[in-house]
Amino acid sequence: METSNTAQMYINEFDPVNYYQTYYSSGKGGIAREWTDFALQNLHEIFGSGGVKGDILIDFGAGPTIYQLLSACEVFNSIITSDFLEQNREQLEKWLKKDPAALDWTHFTKYVCELEGNRDTWEKKEETLRRKITKVLKCDALAEKPFDVPMPAADCLISCLCLESPCQDLEAYINILKKLKELLKPGGHIIIQSILNCSYYHIGNSCFPHLSLSKDDVEKSFKEAGYEIVNIKVLQRSVISEMEKSDSNGYYSIHARKPQRVRLH
Numbered sequence: 001m002e003t004s005n006t007a008q009m010y011i012n013e014f015d016p017v018n019y020y021q022t023y024y025s026s027g028k029g030g031i032a033r034e035w036t037d038f039a040l041q042n043l044h045e046i047f048g049s050g051g052v053k054g055d056i057l058i059d060f061g062a063g064p065t066i067y068q069l070l071s072a073c074e075v076f077n078s079i080i081t082s083d084f085l086e087q088n089r090e091q092l093e094k095w096l097k098k099d100p101a102a103l104d105w106t107h108f109t110k111y112v113c114e115l116e117g118n119r120d121t122w123e124k125k126e127e128t129l130r131r132k133i134t135k136v137l138k139c140d141a142l143a144e145k146p147f148d149v150p151m152p153a154a155d156c157l158i159s160c161l162c163l164e165s166p167c168q169d170l171e172a173y174i175n176i177l178k179k180l181k182e183l184l185k186p187g188g189h190i191i192i193q194s195i196l197n198c199s200y201y202h203i204g205n206s207c208f209p210h211l212s213l214s215k216d217d218v219e220k221s222f223k224e225a226g227y228e229i230v231n232i233k234v235l236q237r238s239v240i241s242e243m244e245k246s247d248s249n250g251y252y253s254i255h256a257r258k259p260q261r262v263r264l265h
């Protein structure tokens, strides 16, 4: 498949360490903090007691990040994480191997332990997550098959801040959702969290294009892709500064399911 301009830009310009320093390093306030509070609290609710659980979870387009897996790792046996870029997969491998140069996520691990009422066990949680991640795979949302290896049917797929990156229009977003549905067991869960009405985000001097979606666009896309929506949550952006980082005006979290049976029309 031909490499699109956006894909080439990601390959050439997405610097995982700069991304981490811009949005995820310890002590960040502003939109970074607003996003991580929103995302981590939702994931805590979704995967918390009595919530979604199962055997296999796929994290699609993880980038160099693991924060999004800190709740799920307690309730899944095996986690397959993935990203489009080699430089991001390298960072994930470094974290798994406890390389001294790995990115530090302990502030988020402690935060999630606090949500769970167990702050002291953050080292144990990181060990649990390391043990549960069984594979770090290459994924490509635009390829006919998002993974180039055979995949086990998953109980759940999550993806944060990813699907709008490779998409040029709503049709492409719907197509990706349809492809992701094929990776799920009947009744399987999909959880997508991202930002609303955002046309770009910056890492240093690099400005990455982003498909701008409203809450209605997201809802309609999931319906059109054949999912049953369980819940959709939005939060308006309250930080009016930092428009140079991104022009998003809010955040969304959608939880949906692949139907148990194929509908016959």
Ligand SMILES: C[S@@+](CC[C@H](N)C(=O)[O-])C[C@H]1O[C@@H](n2cnc3c(N)ncnc32)[C@H](O)[C@@H]1O
Pocket (backbone or CB within 6 Å): 007, 010, 014, 061, 062, 063, 064, 065, 068, 083, 084, 085, 088, 139, 140, 141, 142, 159, 160, 161, 162, 163, 165, 166
């Ligand atoms: C803004 S980052 C999000 C990273 C991480 N999920 C997070 O929550 O911070 C966007 C991600 O989309 C990925 N991406 C870009 N093009 C992609 C494609 N064609 N298929 C899958 N992922 C892609 C990038 O590699 C990058 O990791």
